[in-house]
Amino acid sequence: MTIDKRIIGERNTLAILGYLHRFGWLTSRMIAALVWPTAKQSPAMARRAVRALADDGIVLRRPLPDGGDCYTLSAAGARLLNEAAGLKARSGASLPLGNTVHRACANWYVIHHINEGTTVWTEHEIQSGRAPIVSVDCKVPDALLDMQEGLVWVEVENAWKNRKERATVVQFSSRYLPAGNRLSELAPGQFLQRVAIVGTNVDALRAMCRSFAEALALGDISESQAADVDLVLLPVDKSLVASERVSGSLWYDGLLPALAD
Template structure:
């Protein structure tokens, strides 16, 4: 049987369709977009681990961690990010000066090098980061602890308190994040109680900044003892008549274990009134 071949000019145009020819270009475009996304999240959070990057940029991908590692390695090779060893192992990734300049040029956003950035308490920051990452995955806007600390958020201080992050709904309603890793002093716990007393479940919505208003507070603890201390302050304030039941009910709680290597455990969500105070009073 004679083998007949056709010159490409004789082929139908659909054989050389855009889907075939553009695949490599599409992959390059997607790759560049992912690189920009990584740089953007590093600018917003200050620092992130590889797992955090994977959860933000490749949340639904089967090979999320592998893709994050490959992209972070390439960005480091291009001197766009800095890798810094963490005290308990693993690494944190931060923007380099070159990466900050590139991001500013590409997106117009304010970006700064993380070269001089202190990591602070890594477990406390990881608690905030992971809670906010979960909110991003659920479709919410966020304001990170780093953005608040560097005055790039809607506000830095409200009633003497600085938020550990904000979860923002489409209408501007904000959940104020309070992360607990170790027992805070009684005066510091009282500041959190006072914030709820003055700003939540009141006759008027308290505006954080134009277009942003305080709707709820979330206490996120990495361990039961830290959550117990904060819960006790809310219970005492309720018993003493400083907080109404409805105000305590405007406080969410989340037990979010964080390992020494900054990997989160399974979160346990609840409500300060219904899941903490009411059972304690009943007992």
């Protein structure tokens, strides 16, 4: 039994609008990865879909700083989504795009986990107050993952941070990652299990490793806590296209080899 193409089109439209509500803005490639993750022609399918929605005034096409476009909800698109899904979506006409490379890195990391079936909260959802955690000690996550074993707090690094800024990540990890039998409840029923540091370049990750190594040498963070920090290299170019993701462990791939030298 085949499903009417019109029904499929309506489902895809609502899926696109729903993801724009969750992410704030997306490129057509991101939409392709979310709505047609296994289709061979997904980039072309996404381009056609958002072009038609933009022509109909359902989404807004907005220019990116280094060329290309991203898409946000229009007022009409927000109304359509609200009526269909009972959400409180809003137009993205005046939505600040922010640091687009940083946001794109966070988006791509989250998209990967959505496609794996993980419950996630995007950077936009967190900043909009739609996640269980908005901030801890004035620190705002760049994404949250709700894994079976607990929450993963995501920190995105797309530029070199000074020592003071890196120290805040180390201090957060030392204070809230599991230590012995202690688990940190960041929100009711939500316990922190891991921290994921996602970098767009190797230098940013190496700098973070140095700060963690200094903290380990001073006894400010334990080996077990360092083992609960993931390192992820996720390069994003100026067109906001992500390269292959490489995952590792702060302890086993970052600190232990240096200690063995």
